[in-house]
Amino acid sequence: MSDRYARQRILPEVGAEGQARLAGATVLIVGAGGLGCAVLQYLAAAGAGRLMVVDHDSVEESNLHRQPLYRMSDLGKSKVNAACAALQQINSAVRVDAVAARLSATNSAPLVQEADVVIDAADSFAVTYILSDACRDAATPLVSASVLGLAGYVGVFCAGAPSYRAVFPEMPRAAGSCAESGVLGTAVGVMGTLQAHLALALLLKWQPSPLGRLISVDFRTLRLGGFSFTGAREPTGTALGFIAPTEVSAADIVIDLRSLTEVPVSPFPSAMRIGVEALEQARMSFPVEPRIVLCCRTGVRAWRAARALQSQGHANVALIAMGE
Numbered sequence: 001m002s003d004r005y006a007r008q009r010i011l012p013e014v015g016a017e018g019q020a021r022l023a024g025a026t027v028l029i030v031g032a033g034g035l036g037c038a039v040l041q042y043l044a045a046a047g048a049g050r051l052m053v054v055d056h057d058s059v060e061e062s063n064l065h066r067q068p069l070y071r072m073s074d075l076g077k078s079k080v081n082a083a084c085a086a087l088q089q090i091n092s093a094v095r096v097d098a099v100a101a102r103l104s105a106t107n108s109a110p111l112v113q114e115a116d117v118v119i120d121a122a123d124s125f126a127v128t129y130i131l132s133d134a135c136r137d138a139a140t141p142l143v144s145a146s147v148l149g150l151a152g153y154v155g156v157f158c159a160g161a162p163s164y165r166a167v168f169p170e171m172p173r174a175a176g177s178c179a180e181s182g183v184l185g186t187a188v189g190v191m192g193t194l195q196a197h198l199a200l201a202l203l204l205k206w207q208p209s210p211l212g213r214l215i216s217v218d219f220r221t222l223r224l225g226g227f228s229f230t231g232a233r234e235p236t237g238t239a240l241g242f243i244a245p246t247e248v249s250a251a252d253i254v255i256d257l258r259s260l261t262e263v264p265v266s267p268f269p270s271a272m273r274i275g276v277e278a279l280e281q282a283r284m285s286f287p288v289e290p291r292i293v294l295c296c297r298t299g300v301r302a303w304r305a306a307r308a309l310q311s312q313g314h315a316n317v318a319l320i321a322m323g324e
Helices: 015-023 034-046 079-090 108-113 125-138 185-203 276-280 300-311
Strands: 026-030 050-054 095-099 117-120 142-148 151-157 213-218 223-228 253-256 292-296 317-321
Touching: 015 185, 026 034, 034 050, 034 079, 034 142, 034 185, 050 079, 079 095, 108 125, 117 125, 117 185, 125 142, 125 151, 125 317, 142 185, 151 185, 185 213, 276 300, 292 300, 300 317
Parallel strands: 026 050, 026 117, 050 095, 117 142, 253 292, 292 317
Antiparallel strands: 142 151, 151 213, 213 223
């Protein structure tokens, strides 16, 4: 037998049975950026049998300080294809499936249904809610993490534990980004490695289970925090849901919340261009019957606008996060 896994197989928490369990596992990793690079390298090295990698982006030079899976020779290449090539060099026994697409409400359910564990490494609020909904419905554990600046968190949701929506029923009113706020590569690497560790704990069925736990890290002060959310209740009523741009119909009222400076031409020809503040101040009125589709970059403004419209009596709303 190969001695590749000898140092972990000797652990009583792993053993031959646990190593075989890892070899038979399928893990879905959404996001092949800073978090995803750490997750992918450690799961491949540990012998996870099949890794499904979802990302729509290409490798840029600004990625390299926190995404060490890639090289200068990968610039311009699809991240999932570059990741697959690199992972084959790490462990050719691991099957890596590349999905060069943006995760959406349309493709999330079939991808989640193939996985034993789902890793949310996209660092996108919209993706997290979409994955949480799909994982809750499939009873599949979700390991979700986020890092911004010098702080981050990771939590394990669904599969018997409360969903992300139960713990965070509302989006924040604003969301930062690595491009705007900065991020330290080591901080992302630590949190991604912790995601991989929690995924291994789930696959190896360690007790106590990490389900229902959240861990936070302040990398500036080196303080650790966290809490159990096992008692969180799922929200009642109709949840605000994200849809894919292809799901917009001619009957929908589409509101593009992005400014003309952000996006001079909306991808939706019939879209109205209205700022979220105008909707929150009830400056506009809309028919009650048609569905109102709210579009922005991250989903945060769409969420705010949807809550404003709901308070004005519009129950049929949907959100679109267009991304970069």
